[in-house]
Amino acid sequence: MSNEVYIIGTGQTRFGEFFDLNIGDLASEAVSKAIENAGIGKNEIGTLFIGSTVSNSLSQSSIGGICTRSCSLSSNAYRIESGNASGAAAFHHAFLSIKSGLYDVVAVLGIDKLSDYVQNGTIEKILASSIDYQWEYEMGATLTGLYSFLTQAHMEKYGTTLEQLAYIPTKNHQNGVLNPKAQYRYSIPIEKFLNAKRIADPIGRFDIATPCDGAAAIILASERYIENKKPHSYKVKILSSAVGSDTLALQHREKLTELKATKIAANDAYHKAKLTASDINVAEVHDSHPIGEILAIEDLGLVLKGEGGKTSVEGLTALNGKITVNPSGGLKARGDPFGATGIAQLIEIVEQIRGNAGKRQVNDVQYGLTQNVMGTGVMSYVSILGRGEN
Amino acid sequence: MEPPKIWRERKERYLGIGIMCEDCKKKNFPKTRICPDCGSENVKPYKIAERGTLKYFTQIMNTGDELVFNTPYVVGLVELEDGIKVTAQIVDCNFKELKKGMKLEQTFRVIARNGKEGLIKYGFKFRPI
Amino acid sequence: MSEKIGIVAYGVYIPRNRITVDEIASVWGEDANEIKTQLQVFEKSVPFPDEDVATMAVEAARNAIKQWRGESEKIGAIYVGSESHPYAVKPTATIVAAAIGAEGQTTAADLEFACKAGTAGMQMCFGLMQSNMIKVGLAIGSDSSQAKPKDPLEYTAGAGSAAFLIGKQNVIAELEGMYSYTSDTPDFWRREGATFPSHGQRFTGMPAYFDHIIKATKGLLKKIDRKPEDYDYVTFHQPNTKFPLRVAKMLGFSKEQVEKSLACKYIGNTYSASSMIGFAKILDEAQPGDRVLVTSYGSGAGSDSFSFKITENIEKIRDGTKTVQQYIKNKRNISYGLYSRYKGILKV
Numbered sequence: 001m002s003n004e005v006y007i008i009g010t011g012q013t014r015f016g017e018f019f020d021l022n023i024g025d026l027a028s029e030a031v032s033k034a035i036e037n038a039g040i041g042k043n044e045i046g047t048l049f050i051g052s053t054v055s056n057s058l059s060q061s062s063i064g065g066i067c068t069r070s071c072s073l074s075s076n077a078y079r080i081e082s083g084n085a086s087g088a089a090a091f092h093h094a095f096l097s098i099k100s101g102l103y104d105v106v107a108v109l110g111i112d113k114l115s116d117y118v119q120n121g122t123i124e125k126i127l128a129s130s131i132d133y134q135w136e137y138e139m140g141a142t143l144t145g146l147y148s149f150l151t152q153a154h155m156e157k158y159g160t161t162l163e164q165l166a167y168i169p170t171k172n173h174q175n176g177v178l179n180p181k182a183q184y185r186y187s188i189p190i191e192k193f194l195n196a197k198r199i200a201d202p203i204g205r206f207d208i209a210t211p212c213d214g215a216a217a218i219i220l221a222s223e224r225y226i227e228n229k230k231p232h233s234y235k236v237k238i239l240s241s242a243v244g245s246d247t248l249a250l251q252h253r254e255k256l257t258e259l260k261a262t263k264i265a266a267n268d269a270y271h272k273a274k275l276t277a278s279d280i281n282v283a284e285v286h287d288s289h290p291i292g293e294i295l296a297i298e299d300l301g302l303v304l305k306g307e308g309g310k311t312s313v314e315g316l317t318a319l320n321g322k323i324t325v326n327p328s329g330g331l332k333a334r335g336d337p338f339g340a341t342g343i344a345q346l347i348e349i350v351e352q353i354r355g356n357a358g359k360r361q362v363n364d365v366q367y368g369l370t371q372n373v374m375g376t377g378v379m380s381y382v383s384i385l386g387r388g389e390n
Numbered sequence: 391m392e393p394p395k396i397w398r399e400r401k402e403r404y405l406g407i408g409i410m411c412e413d414c415k416k417k418n419f420p421k422t423r424i425c426p427d428c429g430s431e432n433v434k435p436y437k438i439a440e441r442g443t444l445k446y447f448t449q450i451m452n453t454g455d456e457l458v459f460n461t462p463y464v465v466g467l468v469e470l471e472d473g474i475k476v477t478a479q480i481v482d483c484n485f486k487e488l489k490k491g492m493k494l495e496q497t498f499r500v501i502a503r504n505g506k507e508g509l510i511k512y513g514f515k516f517r518p519i
Numbered sequence: 520m521s522e523k524i525g526i527v528a529y530g531v532y533i534p535r536n537r538i539t540v541d542e543i544a545s546v547w548g549e550d551a552n553e554i555k556t557q558l559q560v561f562e563k564s565v566p567f568p569d570e571d572v573a574t575m576a577v578e579a580a581r582n583a584i585k586q587w588r589g590e591s592e593k594i595g596a597i598y599v600g601s602e603s604h605p606y607a608v609k610p611t612a613t614i615v616a617a618a619i620g621a622e623g624q625t626t627a628a629d630l631e632f633a634c635k636a637g638t639a640g641m642q643m644c645f646g647l648m649q650s651n652m653i654k655v656g657l658a659i660g661s662d663s664s665q666a667k668p669k670d671p672l673e674y675t676a677g678a679g680s681a682a683f684l685i686g687k688q689n690v691i692a693e694l695e696g697m698y699s700y701t702s703d704t705p706d707f708w709r710r711e712g713a714t715f716p717s718h719g720q721r722f723t724g725m726p727a728y729f730d731h732i733i734k735a736t737k738g739l740l741k742k743i744d745r746k747p748e749d750y751d752y753v754t755f756h757q758p759n760t761k762f763p764l765r766v767a768k769m770l771g772f773s774k775e776q777v778e779k780s781l782a783c784k785y786i787g788n789t790y791s792a793s794s795m796i797g798f799a800k801i802l803d804e805a806q807p808g809d810r811v812l813v814t815s816y817g818s819g820a821g822s823d824s825f826s827f828k829i830t831e832n833i834e835k836i837r838d839g840t841k842t843v844q845q846y847i848k849n850k851r852n853i854s855y856g857l858y859s860r861y862k863g864i865l866k867v
């Protein structure tokens with residue numbers, strides 16, 4: 001029997017600014033919903049994998065203990081950290097834990113609470129841990145400053161325009177209107193992005209996804225477990241989970257016009273899933289900054305290198321365009337509680353495959369893809385999900 | 391802004407001392423114990439070139455509290471005459487005067503201050519020639 | 520002394536920003552023209568927020584070492600004189616040592632003696648050289664002094680640094696003699712922990728600046744048996760332009776002898792760097808055989824007077840030197856608001 005791994009339950013909080021909720025409250029809501037959605041007993045969970053960027057380092061040293069108590073779980077809990085891609089990293093390890101045969105059912109929780117950090121400069125410092133802290137941050141750069149270099153390089157080489165860049169958050173906000181869990185559920189006209197003050201030229205003040213609060217959880221199960229229980233009609237198969245990496249600092253990269261980490265992860269993910277880019281018609285990618293989505297669709301092979309901007313404004317990646325990208329609203333409209341983002345991306349693809357995406361449902365979804373990036377691309381995580389046989 | 395870290399990094403930050411590999415001849419900054427390119431342990435100290443060109447730059451308005459005293463400032467990616475690239479602040483000029491491809495030279499400045507009682511961190515930045 | 524000791528190389532640094540007397544006067548409702556006439560100062564230099572006494576000292580030292588073309592490992596002593604060191608406890612001199620690659624077998628210390636801390640460092644280097652205890656010494660004067668808003672000193676308290684390498688080989692200015700005059704005179708002071716200095720207004724004139732400069736200069740001339748006419752150039756501490764012109768006249772020097780060294784008009788009073796920058800300005804132009812007299816003044820109070828003879832080596836080092844005039848000309852004017860921000864008077 002092959003050791004396939006399935007996602008059998010999902011649950012998440014709305015993303016946003018919740019001063020009155022603590023980490024435990026967010027965790028509890030997401031995990032309880034996921035357990036209920038999976039139709040399992042909470043005691044069946046073997047381990048809780050937690051992907052969280054900051055909740056461990058700035059305020060509490062044992063987030064695992066908080067989550068197990070607030071979720072009334074008796075399992076052990078590990079925190080997996082990969083900067084602002086901690087969610088995807090936790091998912092990858094959860095996948096490995098079942099693929100290896102050591103576990104049958106595990107839960108993955110992506111969670112971060114960033115609204116507490118109201119004092120100027122704190123978020124920049126938190127994100128600095130995902131870039132080269134000593135030689136980029138301490139020299140004066142910030143994550144957004146470095147993303148501006150990536151944007152400038154892409155504009156320089158491929159003629160990507162400000163309008164093409166502004167199209168990305170415009171499209172994603174339109175999608176976010178249809179997502180009840182999104183932080184922002186209103187459209188924003190493209191002029192607002194174009195006319196905004198430049199916060200790190202050429203990136204504008206409204207271009208960047210908002211660091212906020214949120215928790216998202218999924219339940220993974222082995223083929224063996226599912227065979228022994230009633231057939232789970234909502235199971236979604238994990239076809240592959242792959243990771244790519246590149247140098248930490250931009251100054252050590254070969255090229256600034258691609259994220260090699262995404263290319264490596266994507267190639268590996270397609271290979272293991274026995275698919276190609278043309279099989280994908282829905283994807284959730286890392287649009288923390290507009291160039292993030294443009295680079296993603298190029299590096300994932302969904303469009304030709306250099307054409308990310310052009311094809312986007314032509315509508316290729318719009319809802320039910322040829323390849324729907326970020327139907328959930330992406331990081332931009334959904335909000336970005338760092339560690340929770342990677343899991344929220346997976347949940348969107350799961351619900352798309354299940355046919356549960358409501359007004360933002362993509363037609364004929366066979367295979368969906370997620371891409372979560374740490375920092376400026378030191379790590380990139382790509383996963384491909386498909387239908388489970390019913 | 392811990393004392394041991396500031397002390398340990400001073401040759402890199404004040405003088406730009408990286409490494410050159412005796413085997414593959416590649417130069418690297420900042421320094422590592424073994425060559426990042428070929429893995430050889432045969433590395434020697436190497437002082438990076440003091441002049442370079444401005445490749446990319448942007449203005450920083452908000453950052454951590456130990457760096458924010460100097461905002462708004464410009465940070466850039468500089469390609470030095472010896473091929474090494476560094477991320478550093480670009481100073482001593484108006485933002486409007488800056489252009490891609492501008493020639494720059496190293497200067498010694500305050501990088502960070504740990505409040506009123508903590509240590510001061512110094513290091514290299516660049517200014518137009 | 521068998522071999523001649525003297526200056527082997529020098530360097531200065533003046534930050535780019537300037538604020539004019541007019542701009543400051545407009546904030547306090549003062550008459551700018553009256554102040555400019557009184558002080559003969561038009562604008563002063565202001566450092567950026569990421570510059571301080573250490574960074575300016577390093578820039579001047581690096582300029583001197585470039586001119587010298589020697590190995591910094593040979594430097595046996597480093598002294599930095601300032602009244603605005605970045606730390607009250609932790610020397611600027613060691614930061615300079617690390618930044619010029621001269622850590623290791625070196626002696627170093629920070630000095631304070633108001634505006635003559637830099638020349639005091641020069642004297643210490645000359646002493647160590649004379650006794651053959653070091654091969655080359657580095658003496659730096661660097662200041663970024665705070666001036667109390669609305670105080671008359673606000674118009675002149677500038678920022679800058681100067682570094683002199685002192686040795687025996689390829690000397691460009693031979694030391695012919697030095698003489699100092701010291702007394703306990705409270706003309707200008709700052710208590711530990713106080714942000715701004717205080718001063719004795721008119722008391723800083725005759726009993727302080729003039730008395731010490733005159734006594735030190737006359738003492739030197741008598742000691743080495745020289746007269747004012749023997750000198751091609753003379754330079755004094757420059758708290759404004761009026762004082763050095765007047766003391767030169769009082770000592771019997773002509774306006775032409777002192778003129779070339781005057782930088783204060785455009786950069787203000789650079790405190791510990793002042794007389795050293797004046798000397799550097801002369802060195803930028805002096806010819807072999809010229810004689811130069813330098814007398815510093817530091818409140819508290821004291822004066823160090825030096826007599827130098829320029830050698831033929833001065834022509835070998837001119838290539839590529841960033842002159843005082845170049846630093847004076849490389850400027851941008853700023854508003855009082857930006858000045859307050861840069862000097863840290865506006866707390867954020």
